Structures are given as structure tokens and as C-alpha cells.
Amino acid sequence: MLPELNAWFFASLAIVAGFFLLELVSTFLNLRHLQPEPPEGFDDVYDPVEYGRSQSYTRESTRFEIVQSTLFLLVFLGFWFAGGFGWMDHAIRSLSLGPVASGILALSILFLASHLLSLPFSVYDTFVLEAKFGFNRTSPQTFISDLLKGLLLFALLGLPMLAAILWFFETGGRWAWLQAWITVASLSVLLSWLAPRLILPLFLRFSPLEAGPLREAIEDMARRCRFPLRELFVVDGSRRSSKANAFFTGFGRNKKIALYDTLIENHETDELVAVLAHEIGHFKRRHILQQMTLGVLQMGILFFLLALVLRNPGLSRAFGVAEPSVYFSLVFFSILCKPVNHLLGMAASILSRRHEFEADAYAAESTGNPESLTRALKKLSRNNLSNLTPHPLFVFLNYSHPPLTDRVEALQSSSPGPA
Numbered sequence: 001m002l003p004e005l006n007a008w009f010f011a012s013l014a015i016v017a018g019f020f021l022l023e024l025v026s027t028f029l030n031l032r033h034l035q036p037e038p039p040e041g042f043d044d045v046y047d048p049v050e051y052g053r054s055q056s057y058t059r060e061s062t063r064f065e066i067v068q069s070t071l072f073l074l075v076f077l078g079f080w081f082a083g084g085f086g087w088m089d090h091a092i093r094s095l096s097l098g099p100v101a102s103g104i105l106a107l108s109i110l111f112l113a114s115h116l117l118s119l120p121f122s123v124y125d126t127f128v129l130e131a132k133f134g135f136n137r138t139s140p141q142t143f144i145s146d147l148l149k150g151l152l153l154f155a156l157l158g159l160p161m162l163a164a165i166l167w168f169f170e171t172g173g174r175w176a177w178l179q180a181w182i183t184v185a186s187l188s189v190l191l192s193w194l195a196p197r198l199i200l201p202l203f204l205r206f207s208p209l210e211a212g213p214l215r216e217a218i219e220d221m222a223r224r225c226r227f228p229l230r231e232l233f234v235v236d237g238s239r240r241s242s243k244a245n246a247f248f249t250g251f252g253r254n255k256k257i258a259l260y261d262t263l264i265e266n267h268e269t270d271e272l273v274a275v276l277a278h279e280i281g282h283f284k285r286r287h288i289l290q291q292m293t294l295g296v297l298q299m300g301i302l303f304f305l306l307a308l309v310l311r312n313p314g315l316s317r318a319f320g321v322a323e324p325s326v327y328f329s330l331v332f333f334s335i336l337c338k339p340v341n342h343l344l345g346m347a348a349s350i351l352s353r354r355h356e357f358e359a360d361a362y363a364a365e366s367t368g369n370p371e372s373l374t375r376a377l378k379k380l381s382r383n384n385l386s387n388l389t390p391h392p393l394f395v396f397l398n399y400s401h402p403p404l405t406d407r408v409e410a411l412q413s414s415s416p417g418p419a
Contacts, residue, residue, distance in 0.1 A: 001083055001086035001090075001317075001320045002081075002086070002320055003080060003317070003319055004314075004318055004320075005318075006314050006317065008312070008315045008317075011336070012318060012319070012335050015336065015338050016076070016077075016335060019338055019342070020073055022397070023069070025393075026391065026393045026394045026397050027062055027065070030390055030391040030393075031062055032391075033389055033390065033391040033394075034055055034058060034387070034389060035388075036055075037051075038051045039388055039389065041408065042378060042388065042405075044378070045378040045379055045381075046382055046388075050382060053133065054382070054386065054387065057133050058385070058387045060129060061129060064121075064124070064129055068118075075117060080320070085319045085320050085328065086322065087320075089106070089323070089325065089328060090322075092106050093323075099166065099326060099327075100163055100170060102325070103166040103325070103327030104162060104163055104327075106327045106328065106331075107162055107330070108159070111154065111158075115151075119147075126138055127140075133385060134242060136241060137240055137241055137242060138239070138240045142239060142240065149203065161184060161187060164180070164184070165180050165330070168183070169306075169310060169326045169329075170326055174307075177306060180303050181299060181300045184299060184303075188295075188296075188299075192292070195249070196249035196256060200249075204235045204236060204237065205235070205236040206235060206258065207233060207234050208231070208234075209232045209259065213269055214264070214272060215232060217270075217272075218232060218257065218276055219232070221273050221276065221280075222257075225277065225280050225284065225366050227280045227284070229256075229257060231257070233256060233259070234259055234260075234261050234264065235258045235259065235261065237260035237262050238260075238261050238262050241262075242262055242383070243384050244262040244267075244380060244383065244384070245260045246259050246263055246272075246275050246276060246279060247279060248276075248280070248283065257276060259276075263275070267376055267379060270372040271375055272376070273367060274363050274376050275376050277363035277373070278360060278362070278363040279359070280363075281360070281361075281362030282359045284362060285355070285359065285362060287359065290351070291348070291351070291355070294351065295348070298344045298348070301340070302344075305337060306329070306333050306337075309333055309336065310324075310326065310333075311324035311329055312324060315329070315332050315336075316328065316329075316332070318332075348400075349398075349399065352400040352401070353399065353400065353401060357402060360373060360407055361410070364411055370412065371411075377404055377407060377408060377411075378404070381404050386404060388403070390403055
């Protein structure tokens with residue numbers, strides 16, 4: 001069945017095309033906003049050659065993303081306009097599997113098709129683009145292993161969650177959205193607790209940080225901040241990339257700090273302590289709880305809106321599906337909800353950017369040395385070839401962290417205070 005040219009069709013097409021054009025415009029503005037010279041105050045970490053590499057990396061990675069997103073759009077529109085959803089629905093219904101099993105099959109096919117389409121881009125990004133700029137350290141064996149582990153996690157965790165959502169909306173009546181929301185939110189919180197214990201070790205190797213000046217400095221800082229640190233690890237991020245990171249996990253009084261080995265290689269002890277003070281600032285200022293709460297509320301809004309369009313005949317016909325179903329309603333709603341989801345996402349990003357400033361201020365205060373975090377952020381930016389001059393619209397639409405120049409300016413205006 002070909003798509004019916006009704007109001008749902010034109011609304012969906014306008015949303016798909018509109019958001020693609022919005023991202024395209026902001027991306028081109030971002031490229032045009034690149035500056036030939038580094039911002040004032042960054043000469044201490046950027047020489048002309050390194051800054052030129054960051055410009056080239058931004059240009060090439062952005063162009064690559066444009067090609068990828070354009071191809072994905074064309075494939076999606078071709079599948080939609082050719083009646084692919086209707087053909088797929090007819091083939092699945094002919095198997096008489098039942099609504100939940102049919103939904104699992106349909107969503108799994110779409111998930112795997114998307115992965116297959118993105119696989120050549122992932123290979124190029126990892127082994128060509130990232131390698132060209134000296135970032136990639138992933139072997140083909142590690143790449144394939146990560147891919148298979150991701151598919152296994154989808155089968156073990158994603159499919160049961162999808163099955164629960166389908167079952168709730170098939171049997172739950174008017175309160176199905178509430179049941180699905182509570183269940184998925186509870187599972188999400190549980191997974192965030194289990195991830196550092198069961199999921200992250202599948203991809204990263206955690207080794208205790210050896211005794212020495214760095215460990216003593218971190219433990220001393222944690223005591224002064226009254227941060228209940230239980231474990232301190234080094235992560236073998238260098239097996240995949242030269243890019244660096246640090247994070248902490250855990251609930252209650254069981255906190256774990258993890259430092260990428262690439263971070264330790266490129267930073268002084270006071271800089272590492274400042275980076276971890278920033279991460280502790282997120283905990284002390286309750287940012288993680290706030291963001292988790294916002295995410296749960298956002299999830300509830302989306303489930304409620306999903307219930308309003310579930311099994312809508314006009315929406316199904318707009319995508320070429322003759323008989324409405326819960327599983328394809330989920331797919332079509334993911335397109336229709338883009339404006340709402342984008343607005344909620346922008347609100348979350350605004351909050352996240354504010355949280356980054358607050359965590360920076362906490363690190364400056366707790367260490368009594370804003371310059372340490374400033375140097376660390378500048379080095380991270382240089383080593384990751386970050387764009388120092390992003391366009392404001394691109395930042396507003398895409399950045400969860402403030403631009404580095406804004407963070408450095410805020411740190412330089414702060415004054416040391418008591419821990």
C-alpha cells in the first residue's frame with residue numbers, strides 16, 4: 001500500500017524535512033564560523049599547526065556527518081514513498097505471530113537495517129577519519145567485538161523492554177502509558193546502577209589506580225570534599241582512541257572514580273585533581289539527580305503523547321500501512337514527536353550547560369586553583385581537536401556543554417575560596 005496523502009502525511013514530511021534543514025543550516029553556519037586564529041588566551045596550548053589541525057578535523061568530520069545524514073534521509077524517504085512500511089507490515093502479519101511477537105520482529109528488523117546502513121560509515125569514521133587525525137587505536141578485532149556485544153545487549157536488554165512496552169499498550173487500556181512509563185523509568189534507573197558493574201566492563205578494562213602521588217592527591221581531595229570515594233580506577237581507553245575522559249559512578253556511599261589512561265598520560269597531577277573535582281561538583285550540586293529526574297519526566301510526557309496517537313488510522317495510512325498497530329505506531333510517533341522531543345532536549349541541554357558552569361565553579365573553589373582546571377580544559381580541547389569557535393545556533397541546538405571559551409572566561413573571573 002502506498003502512503004495516503006492526508007494531513008498526517010504532510011505533517012510528518014514537514015517535520016522530517018524541517019529538522020533536516022534546520023540541522024543543515026546550523027551546520028553550515030558552524031563551518032562558516034570557524035576562525036583562522038585561536039581565541040585570545042589560547043596561545044599557551046595551541047600553536048598554528050595544532051590549531052590548523054583542529055580546523056581541518058572540524059571541517060572533515062562535519063562534511064562526513066552531512067553525507068551520512070543526507071543518505072539516511074534519502075533511504076528513509078525512498079522506503080516510505082515506495083510503500084515499504086505497508087509491504088513490511090503485510091509480510092509480518094502473514095506470519096500470525098501475535099501482536100507482541102510481531103512488534104518485536106518489526107522493530108528488530110528496523111533496528112538491524114539501521115545498523116547495517118550505518119556500519120560502512122562507522123568503519124570509515126573509525127579507520128579512516130579518526131585514524132587520519134591520530135585518534136583511532138581500535139583494532140578490527142576490537143571493532144567487531146564491540147559491535148557484537150552491542151547487538152547482544154540489545155537482545156538481552158532492549159528486546160525485553162520493547163516487549164513490555166508493546167504488551168502494556170496492547171492490554172493496558174487508557175492507563176497503558178502510565179504503566180509503560182513507570183516500568184521503563186524503573187528499568188532505566190536500575191540499568192544506570194548496573195552499568196558500571198556489568199555493562200561497562202564488557203567494553204573497558206578497569207584497573208585500580210596504583211599507589212603514588214596521584215592517588216594520594218585524589219583521595220585527599222575527596223576527603224576535603226566529603227565525597228564517599230570507595231574505588232579509584234584507570235580505564236584502558238587507549239585501546240580504542242587517544243581521546244580522554246573521566247567519570248564517576250555509583251549510588252549512595254559507594255562511589256567509584258574512573259580515569260582514562262590517556263587522560264593520565266597528558267595531564268599533570270593538579271590538572272587531574274581539578275578534573276575530578278569538577279566531576280565531584282556534579283555530585284555535590286545534585287546535577288545527576290536533577291538530570292535523571294528531568295529524563296524520567298520527559299519520558300512520561302512522550303509516553304502520554306504516544307497514547308494519544310496510538311492506532312490512529314490516518315497516521316498509519318500516511319505511511320502506507322492499512323491496519324494500525326502498536327508497533328508501527330511507535331515508529332511513526334518517533335517521527336511526529338521530534339518537535340516535542342527536540343524542545344525537551346534543548347531544555348535539558350540548557351540545564352546541562354548551566355550544570356557544567358556550576359561544576360567548574362565548584363572545582364575552582366574546592367581546589368582553590370581555577371588555573372588548574374583551565375589548563376586541563378585547554379589541553380583536553382587541544383588533544384581532542386575541539387572546535388573553539390562554534391556558532392551560537394549550533395551550540396543551542398547540539399551542545400550539552402558550554403563552548404570552551406565561555407568556560408575558561410567564567411573560571412578566570414572566579415576567585416579561589418575555601419574548600
